[in-house]
Amino acid sequence: MKNMATYDLMETIRNTNQWLGATAYSIGSYPITGLAPNPFFQLLAAWGEVTERSFARMIAKPDWNIHxxxxxxxxxxxxxxxxxxxxxxxxxxxxxxxxxxxxxxxxxxxxxxxxxxxxxxxxxxxxxxxxxxxxxxxxxxxxxxxxxxxxxxxxxxxxxxxxxxxxxxxxxxxxxxxxxxxxxxxxxxxxxxxxxxxxxxxxxxxxxxxxxxxxATDVTDFGRRVTMGQLEQYVIQRVGFKYPGVGRLVYPGLQQLSSFISMNADRHSTAFYEQILRVAKGQAADHDKHNRFYDEYLAVMDMxxxxxxxxxxxxxxxxxxxxxxxxxxxxxxxxxxxxxxxxxxxxxxxxxxxxxxxxxxxxxxxxxxxxxxxxxxxxxxxxxxxxxxxxxxxxxxxxxxxxxxxxxxxxxxxxxxxxxxxx
Structure with a gap:
């Protein structure tokens, strides 16, 4: 795993999902879809909006917003x-x-x-x-x-x-x-x-x-279960060519995020499902509770x-x-x-x-x-x-x-x- 290809593969997957979200939002929001009484297009646009925002946040450093x-x-x-x-x-x-x-x-x-x-x-x-x-x-x-x-x-x-x-x-x-x-x-x-x-x-x-x-917690149990060799083999990668730290060995933020989410996968799935429904119904806002939390939670950094x-x-x-x-x-x-x-x-x-x-x-x-x-x-x-x-x-x-x-x-x-x- 300690090579640039796997690091860039994760970035490619993230970028592709961001693009898919933007595409779905554009298609679902196209004016002619208003002629169709089926709510499919509203749900498509809502899914696209939430997906694009979520995957875009993963490489953004949040602002302090204390003015x-x-x-x-x-x-x-x-x-x-x-x-x-x-x-x-x-x-x-x-x-x-x-x-x-x-x-x-x-x-x-x-x-x-x-x-x-x-x-x-x-x-x-x-x-x-x-x-x-x-x-x-x-x-x-x-x-x-x-x-x-x-x-x-x-x-x-x-x-x-x-x-x-x-x-x-x-x-x-x-x-x-x-x-x-x-x-x-x-x-x-x-x-x-x-x-x-x-x-x-x-x-x-x-x-x-x-x-x-x-x-004992899940964190300490994980620390006891894995060996240092396993950690180095499976989670350490080299930064790809897109960033100034190219070649540096890191524990990638995207990989960390997958671990964070897996610890409470059901809760996160429910949160995103409910947010998509709120967006489709016009009940969501740019800085609502969901976005305030996940704009920060999804913004991860490499160590x-x-x-x-x-x-x-x-x-x-x-x-x-x-x-x-x-x-x-x-x-x-x-x-x-x-x-x-x-x-x-x-x-x-x-x-x-x-x-x-x-x-x-x-x-x-x-x-x-x-x-x-x-x-x-x-x-x-x-x-x-x-x-x-x-x-x-x-x-x-x-x-x-x-x-x-x-x-x-x-x-x-x-x-x-x-x-x-x-x-």
Whole structure:
């Protein structure tokens, strides 16, 4: 499978289905079909519209679509996305709110690199903007990165986080969502030993696989069943000639998407069937609930082969984070060296990706951290998505995280608040 032909075959299939959808929509929408009383043509056009949109989204990077935010003065303030640090495999971006004083809470949201773009956290970012200065890790699609830029594995990812934290300074509060939770913990431990003064003030880990063996899920079961040789043989491919990363070994986004959909195939089939009927009846809209969800869900990105394989092998199979044996550039990263960073874990009781128990395992690894600087929250009834972007996040978890940040902000935060009140 590790050749360009299979990568281009998937792109050809995607492109063909997009074309078929566009063709069906055009035929079904042709004016003369209005003379036929049979609803076949309406259904044909509806199927074509939904199909074309769905397959077109698979190669598009979504926009953040966060244009304004309402501030304490009751006015809408313009939001612009600005690059703070630019790197080949990912940038540090800042959501700058124009016309308001700098917020005392400085938050770095570490987005997952697990098949979707950082925009998957759009609602998370939007909910934090009124109260925080928000920075986000914006990872790049591996297909667009030339081979000349070299490799990118979980050690490189960790060092990227180290550099981003150092750039933002010691008053930053890190929130790592899902996949990057163990690596954000490792990056903090790395700083604790190498540059203690550059450590973040707080670290919040949301639904991450710190110890995958703590709770069985379909993800952990898959990690145990397959061998590294099987993964490399059947899922790793080379980027085709269409993209700047031609020749780079990747885990293709389209292949990842097929895995995502297969996990809940019946639910997705029903969703698309119902959307086609809504379009045929004229009840759908460009930004309705279905399109808002699937425009993001279907937009997938390639991961470098070395990042994907090292994640499976070192995080899930060898349990290097869970057993405090993780190394960066040959140097052991001792999580027990973290002694001053307040750490909070958040889990959902119905999380089927990172089951409850996997994330809270981080607190046991923090042997050098006082108990008063550790916290955990289990959200009853919440699934994986809900703990960082759904109703549970908005109503319960977000306020708890902000309170945790404030409670451990130290003198610097208090001084910033006093300065803001005096303005």
């Amino acid at each position: 304004t935010v309402v501030c304490a003065d009751g006015r809408d303030h313009i939001v612009s996305v600005e690059s703070e640090v630019e790197r080949p495999f990912g940038d540090l971006i800042h959501f700058k709110v124009h016309g308001r004083k700098i917020k005392a809470r400085k938050v770095l949201v570490v987005a997952p690199m697990s098949g979707h773009y950082a925009t998957l956290l759009r609602s998370t970012v939007a909910s934090l903007l009124p109260d925080c200065e928000v920075y986000v890790t914006d990872w790049h699609n591996a297909r667009d990165i030339p081979v000349s830029q070299g490799k990118f594995d979980i050690e490189d990812y960790t060092l990227y986080l180290v550099d981003f934290m150092k750039h933002l300074g010691p008053d930053v509060n890190v929130i790592a969502v899902c996949q990057p939770a163990p690596l954000a913990l490792a990056a903090t431990a790395y700083l604790a030993e190498e540059e203690p003064e550059a450590q973040p003030r707080t670290l919040t880990l949301i639904g991450g696989p710190i110890d995958p063996d703590a709770a 470098t082969a070395e990042f994907y394989l090292s994640t499976v092998e070192r995080i899930f199979k060898n349990l290097e984070i869970a057993q405090n044996r993780f190394t960066v550039n040959g140097k052991l990263v001792d999580i027990g060296k973290i002694t001053s960073v307040a750490v909070k874990t958040v889990e959902g009781s119905k999380d089927d990706i990172s089951g409850p128990g996997q994330c809270v395992a981080a607190l046991d690894l923090l042997t050098g951290l006082p108990d008063e600087k550790k916290a955990n929250h289990l959200e009853e009834g919440a699934g994986h998505y809900g703990i960082f972007a759904g109703k549970s996040w908005r109503n319960n978890i977000r306020p708890l995280v902000l309170n945790f940040i404030d409670a451990n902000a130290g003198n610097t935060h208090a001084e910033n608040v006093a300065q803001l009140k005096s303005v």
